[in-house]
Amino acid sequence: MHKLYYGIGACSFVPHAALEAIREATGEAYETQLVKLHKNEQGAPDFLALNPNGQVPVLLVDGRPLTQIVAICDYLDRKYPQIGLMPTDPWQRTEAMSLLAWMNNSVHPTFTHVFMPFKFADDAEAQAELKRYNTANYRRLLERIQGMVALADPWLFGSKVSFLDLYALVLFRWGGLAGVDPDTLPQYKAFVERLARVPAVAAALAREGAPLNMYKKAA
Numbered sequence: 001m002h003k004l005y006y007g008i009g010a011c012s013f014v015p016h017a018a019l020e021a022i023r024e025a026t027g028e029a030y031e032t033q034l035v036k037l038h039k040n041e042q043g044a045p046d047f048l049a050l051n052p053n054g055q056v057p058v059l060l061v062d063g064r065p066l067t068q069i070v071a072i073c074d075y076l077d078r079k080y081p082q083i084g085l086m087p088t089d090p091w092q093r094t095e096a097m098s099l100l101a102w103m104n105n106s107v108h109p110t111f112t113h114v115f116m117p118f119k120f121a122d123d124a125e126a127q128a129e130l131k132r133y134n135t136a137n138y139r140r141l142l143e144r145i146q147g148m149v150a151l152a153d154p155w156l157f158g159s160k161v162s163f164l165d166l167y168a169l170v171l172f173r174w175g176g177l178a179g180v181d182p183d184t185l186p187q188y189k190a191f192v193e194r195l196a197r198v199p200a201v202a203a204a205l206a207r208e209g210a211p212l213n214m215y216k217k218a219a
């Protein structure tokens, strides 16, 4: 049995929607445990015992904690290759892994600098500068992803929804929090709205209860 520790609207959505797709296809149930990130539950001793980094996602596999999205995705894909969460052709799989690594180690941390600048500097002015600089950077990265999803047919790696599509959705939602108006990325917006209608994705979104559009126009 798998148990996923997740945060609302967090990167843990990637394995969350994947576990839904696995449940739909195989009937294998999984458990979820919400970690309230805004209440710093990820800093509680019980959680730190599972993940000393104090971050979601954590996937418990028969009681053993597995951390880091890239590793969790690799594990789920190898355990359930029939779902098509990663391409099966060796070269395509490697390309998908390369994109997953980039999303996780470049795009994602750029947003972290916008959303949690206090993790990177104590000084208020330094934090404001980190936020300003990385907000512009994040927008450029979303534009690059828009270039990719505009070519998706129907999904980034073909006929099956993969981890890459799911990560693209997460990063798009965060754009709203970083002040990127989703209407300025129309192809990306259309892609994410289409993806949100896929039953497994819709089910994970409904459990998390967070809207797709997190953008608030400045007053």
Ligand SMILES: N[C@@H](CCC(=O)N[C@@H](CS)C(=O)NCC(=O)O)C(=O)O
Residues within 6 Å of the ligand: 007, 010, 011, 012, 037, 042, 054, 055, 056, 057, 067, 068, 069, 070, 104
């Ligand atoms: N490299 C990690 C990143 C995980 C991560 O950034 N998790 C965020 C949510 S998207 C988190 O738990 N943040 C809470 C915190 O850092 O206090 C992974 O791939 O799992």
